[in-house]
Amino acid sequence: MSEGLVVIVRSLIGFFSLLIFARIIGKSQISQLTFFDYVLGITIGSMAASLATDLSSRAWPHWVALITWAALGYVMEKITIKWRYAAKFLEGEPVIVVMSGKIMDDALRKNNYRISELMGLLRNKGIFDVSQVDFAILEPNGQLSVLQKPENLPLTPKDMNIKASSSGISSELIYDGMIVEQNLRQFKKDKKWLQKELQKQGIKDVSEVFFASLNPAGSLYIDLYKDRLQNPVDIGDYKGPY
Structure with missing residues (x-):
């Protein structure tokens, strides 16, 4: 019974610590998280879990580690906001992977991307033909932003009362x-x-x-x-x- 009470208390400490740290570090949506943010979140969550359930050790070392990682995350966030070069190094930068309907194969290789992955991302945007793309930009969070060529922008054959066949x-x-x-x-x-x-x-x-x-x-x-x-x-x- 005493162990259960200890787990409850330590869980409350870990829970509210995480809540406070999450509010302080930032409010980025999951879709906007970079890989570094994602790994940082997993690590801090793992430490909070250890704080709650690892009864073989005292609570305060886990809590100190939790505070340290959260503080470092906060500091790095402030640095990336004020120092653009640090943001470029830590979070990456957008990369053009398709330009004027041409695939930038060097850019794909540098970002360890395969053609099949690029085509899958384009299909998720409703684009099945690369030649329709004016620019496709791989964002730091892994999402693909696509600008179609002017002739492929949302003026559909239906708008012009034209019957179109499937390609x-x-x-x-x-x-x-x-x-x-x-x-x-x-x-x-x-x-x-x-x-x-x-x-x-x-x-x-x-x-x-x-x-x-x-x-x-x-x-x-x-x-x-x-x-x-x-x-x-x-x-x-x-x-x-x-």
Whole structure:
């Protein structure tokens, strides 16, 4: 019975400590949390749980550790607010992963992202064709912000009393310089057809292509390793003074 009472008291201490720390550290929504914030929250919660249930040790070391981690979290939050370079280092910065319908493969690699993950995020936005995207930006919290090209913005064929047919879902024909023959056969195409289509766009070899897809409507999307973009945009944070 005495142990149960101790657990109740320690749980109350841990609970209200967490409540106070959560109010002090910030009010970011779960969707806005960075990976660092997420790990910090888990660690502090784990310490509060140990404070409540670890009866083999005294409570005050757990509580001191809890206060220390919460205080450090608060200090780091203030630093990232006042010092932009620290925010860039700790929280990351937005990165353009699609520009003018072209996939920025170098940006994907630097952020350890695969094409399949990018395509999944685009589909979550209701976009099944990369060529419709003007800009896609990977935010520090892992979410994808998408700006469609002007002709793909929300003026629908229905608004214009135009009957539109479905373009279907695109399938990969080339992935990281390699031909996906199974998908070619699905569209009743062969390598010769694909080579001709590439040559039409001045592409001599499949190894130049980072990603290519085809939809049932016959629209072929091609993205090269070396994208032919003029005046690429950089939305990264400023580089100084620090």
